[in-house]
Amino acid sequence: SPETQSLIAEWHRYINRFYDCSIEIFRELGKMYLKDARFAEFYSGIAPQLPEFLAVAIYNYCEKHTQEN
Numbered sequence: 001s002p003e004t005q006s007l008i009a010e011w012h013r014y015i016n017r018f019y020d021c022s023i024e025i026f027r028e029l030g031k032m033y034l035k036d037a038r039f040a041e042f043y044s045g046i047a048p049q050l051p052e053f054l055a056v057a058i059y060n061y062c063e064k065h066t067q068e069n
Contacts, residue, residue, distance in 0.1 A: 004057050005057070005060065005061055005064070008057050008061040012026055012061070023065050023066055024062075026058060026061075027059065030055045030058025030059055030062070031059075033055055034054070034055040
């Protein structure tokens with residue numbers, strides 16, 4: 001949804017305050033939220049399906065921004 005993509009864009013901007021998080025790095029980070037047990041455990045503690053949700057939302061955001069460039 002547009003609301004989700006807006007929040008993902010905000011998250012991407014926030015991460016960029018700490019290091020250069022390119023679209024490629026951000027895409028891999030989204031994968032880590034799902035596949036790395038430490039991230040998955042943290043985010044599933046907030047909501048059980050959140051790791052999957054974030055992975056898909058970040059993937060979609062990155063795909064859109066990759067196509068724009």
